[in-house]
Amino acid sequence: xxxxxxxxxxxxxxxxxxxxxxxCYYYYRKQEHMLFRSTKLASGYKFDFTQKFHxxxxxxxxxxxxxxxxxxxxxxxxxxxxxxxxxGSLAGWGSLSPKYTQYHYDLYMPDYRGFGKSEGNMVSExxxxxxxxxxxxELKKKYTEDKIVVLGYSMGTGPATWLAVHNHPxxxxxxxxxxxxxxxxxQRTPRLPSFVLKYRxxxxxxxxxxxxxxxxxxxxxxxxxxxxASTRLKAFLKPTDQLIxxxxxxxGAFTENxxxxxxxxxxxx
Numbered sequence: 001x002x003x004x005x006x007x008x009x010x011x012x013x014x015x016x017x018x019x020x021x022x023x024c025y026y027y028y029r030k031q032e033h034m035l036f037r038s039t040k041l042a043s044g045y046k047f048d049f050t051q052k053f054h055x056x057x058x059x060x061x062x063x064x065x066x067x068x069x070x071x072x073x074x075x076x077x078x079x080x081x082x083x084x085x086x087x088g089s090l091a092g093w094g095s096l097s098p099k100y101t102q103y104h105y106d107l108y109m110p111d112y113r114g115f116g117k118s119e120g121n122m123v124s125e126x127x128x129x130x131x132x133x134x135x136x137x138e139l140k141k142k143y144t145e146d147k148i149v150v151l152g153y154s155m156g157t158g159p160a161t162w163l164a165v166h167n168h169p170x171x172x173x174x175x176x177x178x179x180x181x182x183x184x185x186x187q188r189t190p191r192l193p194s195f196v197l198k199y200r201x202x203x204x205x206x207x208x209x210x211x212x213x214x215x216x217x218x219x220x221x222x223x224x225x226x227x228x229a230s231t232r233l234k235a236f237l238k239p240t241d242q243l244i245x246x247x248x249x250x251x252g253a254f255t256e257n258x259x260x261x262x263x264x265x266x267x268x269x
Contacts, residue, residue, distance in 0.1 A: 032122050035155070035181070035199060037087040038115040045117060049094050051101065058110070058134050060120070066131060067117035068110040068138070069094050073101035077268075078147035078170065079139055081163075082109045083132060083156030089116030099255040103268040105149065110135040125199045132159040136167055146170050149268070152177070154225065154251065158201030164210045171267065172214045176222055176251055179204050179229040187226075207236035214241040215267060217260060219249025 047055065052072045057065045069090050080100050084093045090111045100107045113120040113131060122128060139148055149171045152160025157177035164172040178184045180202040207214065214237055218230035227245055234243045246259055254260045 032198075035086060036112065036114065036122050038112070039087070039089040039091070040114070041089050041091060041116045043117060045091070047091060047094060049097060051098055053094070053097070056138070057117075058138060060131060060134060062120075064113065064120035065118065066110055066113065066134065067115075068108060068135060069097075071097040071101055071107040071109075073104050073106050075104055076106045077104050078149060079106040079108055079143050080149045080151050081136060081139060081160075081169075082107055083150070083152040083160045084109065084111075085153050086155035091116065096255050099261065100264075103265055105268055108135065108139055125201065128159055128199070129162050132163055133166070136163055136169075149173065151175070153254070154178075158203055161203045161206045161210065164212055164214075165206050169212050172210055172212055173264075173267070174203075174214070174216045174230075174233075175254055176218055176225050177203055177216060177230060177233060178225050179232050183229070184225065204233060204236060207233060214238070215263075216241075216243045217246070217254070217263070218243075219246050219251065219254075221247075221249055222251045224251040 047053070047069065049071075054070050054072075056068045056070060058068060059065055067090065071094070082093070082096075082100070090109055093109055097107050097109075110132070111118040112128070113122050136148070136150075145168045148167075148169045150160045150163050150169045151173040152158070153175040154177075157174045158181065160172060160174060161177075163169065178201070181199050182197055182202065183204075185197060216230050216233060216237070218225075218227040220227050230243055230245070237243065244263055246257060249257055249260070
């Protein structure tokens with residue numbers, strides 16, 4: 001009887017290990033699909049916005065073309081490099097442009113790999129960083145770095161912080177940042193081991209190495225990335241940096257919030 005129970009226990013245990021291993025393997029293979037929820041656009045798609053813009057394609061080191069939009073401001077004092085969230089495409093994100101160009105800053109928006117008209121697919125964290133550096137380098141052809149503001153929203157806050165560490169922009173602005181992707185995933189899938197994650201995007205580890213001024217903005221009603229991620233990041237800010245929390249603000253629609261626009265105006269003007 002005892003041997004039978006032991007045998008059953010071993011079988012059940014082996015099945016549990018197998019199922020858990022399959023769970024981890026599935027997540028490892030599918031994490032790009034889970035993290036990056038892109039919308040593809042046909043190569044001939046025509047963008048339609050109310051303000052003046054032009055379209056660019058940047059060629060990566062491995063020969064892929066990344067799509068970007070450049071929105072022109074009147075009498076520009078600089079440029080904002082806007083790194084968007086993990087869904088959609090420039091067809092949607094581009095509609096935000098008037099909210100930023102009104103403060104006399106040009107706006108430059110790249111689409112990540114696999115988003116919109118951008119070719120390829122995301123395969124690694126370093127590739128993500130290399131691609132946004134390509135966009136930053138494009139801006140340096142026209143602007144000195146003291147005229148470049150790097151703004152990351154949600155998923156874009158990780159690569160935005162990386163750019164601020166490895167370059168010398170005028171300002172880093174983080175909207176609704178995560179502490180790290182590992183931390184975020186542990187909250188959502190606590191049984192998933194961190195070694196399975198290919199993308200760490202550890203803002204908490206990068207922030208202490210950012211030399212330029214940093215502004216963190218987060219809504220207290222954010223149900224996607226809890227605002228406590230930003231309050232924890234405050235520990236890594238310089239005394240002159242800022243964390244601003246907005247009441248009645250969720251994860252999106254920052255540009256519809258008068259408080260946010262007021263803060264943005266002060267920072268840019």
